[in-house]
Amino acid sequence: MGISERKLREKEQLKELILNAARELFFKEGYEKTSIRNIAESIEYSPGIIYHYFKDKNEIFHTLHTEGFKSLKKKMESVSSIADPMGRLKAMGKSYIQFAIENPIIYDLMFMLKAPVEHMVSEEVEGWEEGESIFTMLKLTVREAMLQGYFRGLSVEPLTYMILATLHGLVSLKIRKRTNRFKVNESEQIVMNGYQAFSLMLDR
Amino acid sequence: MGISERKLREKEQLKELILNAARELFFKEGYEKTSIRNIAESIEYSPGIIYHYFKDKNEIFHTLHTEGFKSLKKKMESVSSIADPMGRLKAMGKSYIQFAIENPIIYDLMFMLKAPVEHMVSEEVEGWEEGESIFTMLKLTVREAMLQGYFRGLSVEPLTYMILATLHGLVSLKIRKRTNRFKVNESEQIVMNGYQAFSLMLDR
């Protein structure tokens, strides 16, 4: 069935075109400020067409959401070859922060945007596996570190959540511009310094 | 000039009425979902009137933003009588988390909402003193703890930022519903457990 496959591929092409436009506009303007009409205009189609490829704006969000998690996961996996668990854990943290600073809008969409996730909670739990697997990756590394004598007296799950929370806190305060107290050019530095402080605390 | 003062007071009254309605609606529906018309309807005035008392929706946001910081500050100050710096620091953290869990919408508005803060950055730095003073309060306590021998080898500023980031991360992941991996009733527990893990790490 080569023909219908090509048809399908062509259909996918427009879908990809929409996604590319959305990604770019989200990147430039942010999620809320990007309208369906903006996207349509930038691909030179009528606004209505988008609803043939996506149920609504949330579904576009959701697609990029999943995509973002995949690429964060890949970034964090890139240090998985480090044998020492503690060293790997710290490298993972650094990767996480790098990802957030390099892709602030996508990160925003993944962890800080409001509406569409609630939709996810109630209707479909699937799709969140991406986020799940990042948590698991971190958790396994934490457990390994514990076997080597780190984190004595702490339990894996809360500790992992806490580590993730710290990483998220460090970058999200910056992304949402709650770092005004620092001079603008320092704002990235303070995130790195904060993480360094955290790293030092982990060691002890 | 008693009369014009009363007039002023009456004017303030409507302003307060608007704020109360806004607060309540924000609480019930969230910021974005609350429209100027909703607010107007709930106080039985026409929508236009709101613009006589507030420049725009951002200014309402800004007012509640400041108010939120004042009440968070008060909550954190309520443990300032604790003599032991480390004990006080941990109590402050707990207060912070309690505030966020008890007032998720206000907290959201204070730390996680997007648009209006940018406006703040460019035009007026004033109004942010509230946030500033919370940071300072935390910083002073951290410094005291350091004088007692804690946090050896760390610097005050990054450490304080890191602590604040961890607190923020813990509660904001919950507020923005990124804790789906846990059963719903566990979701508050995991925040507390995460904080406990953090507390234990601080001690060492």
Add this chain to the structure above:
DNA sequence: GAATATTATTAAACATTGTTCAATATTGCA
């Protein structure tokens, strides 16, 4: 290959949003 069914695409419409503005009602002061 013509006729028909299916799909892709559009343009217009709807309800809702934040905001503005001229018209009107209410009040303060001379």
Add this chain to the structure above:
DNA sequence: TGCAATATTGAACAATGTTTAATAATATTC
């Protein structure tokens, strides 16, 4: 009482997400 200032309204504007009836383009069947 009459005039100026202020408070309040209601309608309008442009922009939003979304729906839907229409048209255009393509696939399928005879």
